Amino acid sequence: MMKTRWQAFRKWAVQTARLCCGVPDYDVYVRHLREHHPERKVPTYPEFFRERQIARYKGTGGRCC
Amino acid sequence: MHTAAIKPSPAARILWIAIAIIGAWCLGVVALHRGEPINAIWVVAASIAIFVIGYRFYGKFIEHQVLQMDPSRAPPSVLRNDGLDYVPTDKWVVFGHHFAAIAGAGPLVGPVLAAQMGYLPGTLWILFGVVFAGAVQDFMILGLSLRRDGRSLGHMLREELGPVPGVIAMFGVLVLMMIVLAVLALVVVKALTHSPWGTFTVACTIPIALLMGVYLRWFRPGRILEVSLIGLVLLLASIWYGASVAASPTLAPIFDFDAKALAWLLIAYGFCASVLPVWLLLAPRDYLSTFLKIGTIALLALAIFLAAPTLQMPAVTKFIDGTGPVFQGNLFPFLFITIACGAVSGWHSIIASGTTPKLIASEGQARLIGYGGMLMEAFVAIMALIAAASLHPGVYFAMNAPSALIGTTVEQAASTISQWGFVVTPDELLQTAKNIGEHSILSRAGGAPTLAVGMAQLLHNLIPGTQMMAFWYHYAILFEALFILTTVDAGTRVGRFMIQEIVGLMYKPLQATESWTGNLLATAICVGLWGYFLYQGAVDPLGGINTLWPLFGIANQMLAAIALMLATVVTVKLKRERYVWVPGIPAIWLIICTVTAGCEKLVGPISFTAAAQKYASSLQSGQLLAPAKSAEEMQRIITNNYVDMALTGIFVLLIVTMFAFSLRALVQAWRINHPTAHEEPYVALASVAN
Numbered sequence: 001m002m003k004t005r006w007q008a009f010r011k012w013a014v015q016t017a018r019l020c021c022g023v024p025d026y027d028v029y030v031r032h033l034r035e036h037h038p039e040r041k042v043p044t045y046p047e048f049f050r051e052r053q054i055a056r057y058k059g060t061g062g063r064c065c
Numbered sequence: 066m067h068t069a070a071i072k073p074s075p076a077a078r079i080l081w082i083a084i085a086i087i088g089a090w091c092l093g094v095v096a097l098h099r100g101e102p103i104n105a106i107w108v109v110a111a112s113i114a115i116f117v118i119g120y121r122f123y124g125k126f127i128e129h130q131v132l133q134m135d136p137s138r139a140p141p142s143v144l145r146n147d148g149l150d151y152v153p154t155d156k157w158v159v160f161g162h163h164f165a166a167i168a169g170a171g172p173l174v175g176p177v178l179a180a181q182m183g184y185l186p187g188t189l190w191i192l193f194g195v196v197f198a199g200a201v202q203d204f205m206i207l208g209l210s211l212r213r214d215g216r217s218l219g220h221m222l223r224e225e226l227g228p229v230p231g232v233i234a235m236f237g238v239l240v241l242m243m244i245v246l247a248v249l250a251l252v253v254v255k256a257l258t259h260s261p262w263g264t265f266t267v268a269c270t271i272p273i274a275l276l277m278g279v280y281l282r283w284f285r286p287g288r289i290l291e292v293s294l295i296g297l298v299l300l301l302a303s304i305w306y307g308a309s310v311a312a313s314p315t316l317a318p319i320f321d322f323d324a325k326a327l328a329w330l331l332i333a334y335g336f337c338a339s340v341l342p343v344w345l346l347l348a349p350r351d352y353l354s355t356f357l358k359i360g361t362i363a364l365l366a367l368a369i370f371l372a373a374p375t376l377q378m379p380a381v382t383k384f385i386d387g388t389g390p391v392f393q394g395n396l397f398p399f400l401f402i403t404i405a406c407g408a409v410s411g412w413h414s415i416i417a418s419g420t421t422p423k424l425i426a427s428e429g430q431a432r433l434i435g436y437g438g439m440l441m442e443a444f445v446a447i448m449a450l451i452a453a454a455s456l457h458p459g460v461y462f463a464m465n466a467p468s469a470l471i472g473t474t475v476e477q478a479a480s481t482i483s484q485w486g487f488v489v490t491p492d493e494l495l496q497t498a499k500n501i502g503e504h505s506i507l508s509r510a511g512g513a514p515t516l517a518v519g520m521a522q523l524l525h526n527l528i529p530g531t532q533m534m535a536f537w538y539h540y541a542i543l544f545e546a547l548f549i550l551t552t553v554d555a556g557t558r559v560g561r562f563m564i565q566e567i568v569g570l571m572y573k574p575l576q577a578t579e580s581w582t583g584n585l586l587a588t589a590i591c592v593g594l595w596g597y598f599l600y601q602g603a604v605d606p607l608g609g610i611n612t613l614w615p616l617f618g619i620a621n622q623m624l625a626a627i628a629l630m631l632a633t634v635v636t637v638k639l640k641r642e643r644y645v646w647v648p649g650i651p652a653i654w655l656i657i658c659t660v661t662a663g664c665e666k667l668v669g670p671i672s673f674t675a676a677a678q679k680y681a682s683s684l685q686s687g688q689l690l691a692p693a694k695s696a697e698e699m700q701r702i703i704t705n706n707y708v709d710m711a712l713t714g715i716f717v718l719l720i721v722t723m724f725a726f727s728l729r730a731l732v733q734a735w736r737i738n739h740p741t742a743h744e745e746p747y748v749a750l751a752s753v754a755n
């Protein structure tokens with residue numbers, strides 16, 4: 001019980017921390033691709049990360065003062 | 066509407082009545098206690114009670130009556146789910162993301178500067194401003210964007226008000242961004258001037274970020290948390306080693322710069338950082354600063370709760386009459402302009418219509434993220450105010466008053482400040498500087514150093530040790546400098562893309578973001594724009610912050626007014642006229658504040674015009690006024706003041722124009738007897754959810 005709760009918390013923390021840096025959840029993306037676009041190649045995590053890293057600073061949004 | 070119908074249980078009623086009584090009592094203590102100093106815990110307790118009540122009652126009222134958020138309606142994250150930008154996400158994950166995006170340096174700087182009027186005016190405005198204006202703006206823009214496929218503020222303005230006001234507002238955003246970058250960079254300059262220790266640690270962040278970038282790219286791709294921990298350890302090591310650098314007769318001079326040199330270094334750095342590939346410098350810095358920011362805010366909260374400092378600053382000082390040394394102008398409107406982001410921040414309307422609405426899984430969660438996120442930000446502002454007000458007022462004024470008023474030696478400063486009624490000895494000023502490992506604390510305006518001393522004292526109360534206070538001071542400086550510089554990098558990049566788009570309208574090839582010519586040219590223009598204001602701040606007779614912060618505040622509150630005007634117009638377009646006052650009253654208040662402040666900066670004793678004329682008449686009679694040392698420098702100060710005057714004029718004109726456009730759209734919508742807002746049609750969540 002404690003262990004599953006801890007794991008859930010850990011997953012939440014990692015997901016939040018990554019999203020704060022503009023990297024969405026990789027597993028969710030892979031699931032989305034498999035479900036809706038089975039013809040597309042599934043990127044590896046490093047590929048996915050690099051693509052997201054560049055997309056974050058494309059000029060939309062910006063940072064708060 | 067379904068939850069509104071549920072009657073609260075008797076236990077819940079008793080709980081809310083208890084919270085209301087405790088909140089009112091704490092606020093009463095804060096507001097009415099005169100003579101002897103009070104403990105910061107009263108302020109903290111009053112704030113929490115007001116935020117909780119505001120969230121539960123006013124937030125819920127807006128959710129159900131004004132925005133009519135409907136959890137059964139499919140949000141953009143579900144309708145346009147692409148697994149990347151549009152993803153239905155857990156509400157606490159979105160909350161964390163949203164808070165990290167809106168938390169910046171603004172709420173840490175503004176309240177510190179506002180402390181010159183005492184802690185009470187600032188506290189009251191942060192508490193009531195956020196509940197009735199700031200959080201309303203964030204929440205309403207988020208709600209509007211949720212109903213419009215997560216569209217941006219600019220897009221919504223064009224749609225609801227018309228193409229011309231949309232373009233005008235976006236021009237305002239670009240100018241605001243340049244001022245933001247300049248004033249934040251100036252905060253760093255003020256903190257690092259003649260501080261080898263601080264400059265060394267901030268300089269170290271560049272090689273550390275490069276190392277992290279290379280590590281993330283080739284060695285362990287995508288391991289953000291791991292690399293950030295390594296970065297953090299290296300940062301702490303650089304702070305620790307910085308003490309030896311500052312003490313070394315050979316190394317210290319290498320990192321000892323005056324304000325002008327630092328301004329040039331930052332301009333050069335901003336240029337390089339936004340031209341280099343993002344993975345090398347910008348992204349790793351961003352990760353580090355995001356985590357450090359959240360961690361430090363948590364640390365500050367912990368320190369305030371545990372140390373429970375006494376507020377040494379009086380509740381209200383005599384400077385509410387507008388004669389204060391930190392910023393000029395009366396309580397109205399300049400207190401509101403100065404606090405800016407802590408209570409209302411226009412910039413949030415861009416975040417609330419950016420990535421956040423694309424992640425929210427249900428309209429029922431928008432209140433937590435939009436309204437609740439802004440309340441958290443206001444709490445950060447309250448903590449910054451507490452940190453500043455818990456300092457010895459003499460030390461506070463020595464750090465924040467320009468040298469033109471208090472002189473350049475501790476003796477002059479102590480005697481001037483004591484005359485103001487805040488008795489302080491030269492020894493106390495010297496000792497404070499020695500404790501934090503610096504040579505001087507005089508005229509370090511800009512909020513960051515004051516907050517750093519406040520934080521260092523709080524943390525020092527908890528973890529004593531002879532060297533610890535200097536360590537904590539430089540930690541706080543580094544933390545602020547790190548995330549300000551990240552804002553400068555990212556902002557310069559965003560500005561560059563905006564400029565490339567505008568210039569590209571005249572000459573198409575420049576639009577290509579991969580082209581080096583377009584890249585270098587647009588970056589140079591962007592850096593030149595904010596660099597001009599930064600350098601102007603570095604040579605300013607009143608120390609820069611005194612001049613530039615009001616300009617920033619006016620621009621920021623102007624954007625907030627525009628966002629609230631949009632919310633007002635849409636409320637009428639939805640035919641919910643009886644709630645028009647919810648966004649309407651804060652919109653009108655912000656318009657009154659910005660236009661009054663703008664006019665006072667255009668004509669009258671504290672205006673840029675008066676400053677320019679003062680220098681011009683001295684120049685004509687052949688006299689030099691400090692800090693100018695030549696006729697050429699006098700001329701530059703005159704030009705700078707005229708530029709600031711023109712900019713203020715543009716802001717006033719912009720807000721008046723936007724008001725006219727909004728009023729026109731509002732009257733039109735009022736006359737039509739059916740809803741005319743551009744909402745996307747209703748799709749039931751149950752029909753699309755898998």
